[in-house]
Amino acid sequence: MAKTNPGRFFEDYSIGQTIQHAVPRTVGAGERALYHALYPARHAIYSSDAFAQACGLDAAPLDDLAAFHVVFGKTVPDVSLNAVANLGYAEGRWLKPVWPGDTLRSVSEVIGLKQNSNGRTGVVYVRTTGFNEKDEAVLTYVRWVMVRKRDADAPAPEAVVPELAKTVAVEDLVIPEGLTFDGYDYDLAGEPHRWGDYEVGEQIDHVDGVTVEEAEHMMATRLWQNTAKVHFDTSARPDGSRLIYGGHVISMARALSFNGLANAQMIVGLNAGAHANPCLSGDTIRAWTEVLDKAETSVPGVGALRLRLVATKGGAPFELRGEDGKYLPEVLLDLDYWALCPI
Template identity: 75%
Template structure:
């Protein structure tokens, strides 16, 4: 057997020129979710939302038992896509039209597939941006999560011709009527003492800004544990020799989960994320950075579920300096230190 034939058995990951509009990627390694994921998630992030912590609280809210943390489902489904979409990524750039379509419970098995819906080569000729729409389903084929993301990917050959530019039209906000409310969910008998805060949907005003006060320093060991747990094998997260500065880039989802957990202080009753309208990883996060977070109320809406209101929030993660600052400067650019800008819908008791 020649060395070439041996090498052909390995997978170097897709480069920019390997993607084509309409291409469907069926991602390997379905993942059965266990209670271990819940325990590990709580160990990695200071997550305290009652719906994910207590079967009794979940049953009082009309669910059969406590579902998995919404972002656990996201991390697992996202991780499936990495070997085919972003193994050779420079950076994951953003999200849109992300919807949780059904709760995920321990014992469910998640599988993911993606369709390429956009391509644009960058002006440097060395990289390009790939847009994919991904869908995760459970063992019954029921969709549990769908989203669009775009990622900057290296080219294998800088002389390869640029593809025709195709940029997908994406909704800026998931319409309220498209939010999927879990069957049976009710907050009519909501236990505010158990949840940890007294603030209802009606206590928040559009334009209000909530400083979540607390900060968490990102540790290298925890980040590496998280990326392995979610089977996210992107080289920039695993291999310190890939980046020129010799550091490993902290997985963007790690920042999302950390900021969401920090938001408990002030938004403890924003129990369930049901959609992400838009999200940008504004700047890289590295081991040793300390993450702080604040939220802004963007919109409020009624839902058909008893006692349940929808609240649209902007969650912003910043590093090292907790001093409140504007999100953007007068030039329209993000203020230095901003790591994450996430626009999402959550469900809250009325």
């Protein structure tokens, strides 16, 4: 009897299937230090206990994207070990801050399946929820991933493509308990720009760039216990390259967005996201943002900005698609999210 796990293939999924992912992860100050070492992350509420406490929190929580990566990484052996590519995200909500000392685990439900026309791959849609040690949900999101078939001749399942919300409604955003920006220190945060200073349609070039190195990418991907073959095994891709984990691009772009969005402190919603083109070692990631919407929240003084964050590996800022409607080849990431900002 085989004792090793080759990972699931497209034929191994069924609608309604629930997967309890293995190996819970206790996170601590080490994850924070490594996250800040891997990315130029400088948002103050994640960097300083004192700043977070002045904003009504008990201490600085773990960065929202670090929490996302841990929850995501748990799912890889069951969802994307045999993936060709992670395609997109929707309906993401951060439900509770993750604190040093919390233990995270992940559960996924299969909500969609569609075989591709080539007959060799299919797209699997899952809704993943991360829980802490108290069984409280801290994060939920939908993602879809292209997965290889074990047997190209295996019959295709009935196609089920879930209908997903285009945006997370403002009233469904969860504001962390106790959060207040009444005593917000703009000097310590790094920029003076308030929620009211941003206009819908405004575009921001974040100026800076960071070149992705092979070693840093693999260290980050191991940190999140992401075991997808395409990130480590050069035989997993036809060109012999290692694909940079899409979450690495997300975190790099979010960190770069500090320059212009230093006060977009906490991510609370993920409306949509697409990894438009592969990122490889040696690419220099740059980022720009478009303000898509803004809204007041249920907490006085706390505003929400809906932001389109685009990561590129070249080209002019604010260019996204060609005349054919497809993403330009230099576009790596197109991410639509809600962030909290002092009014």
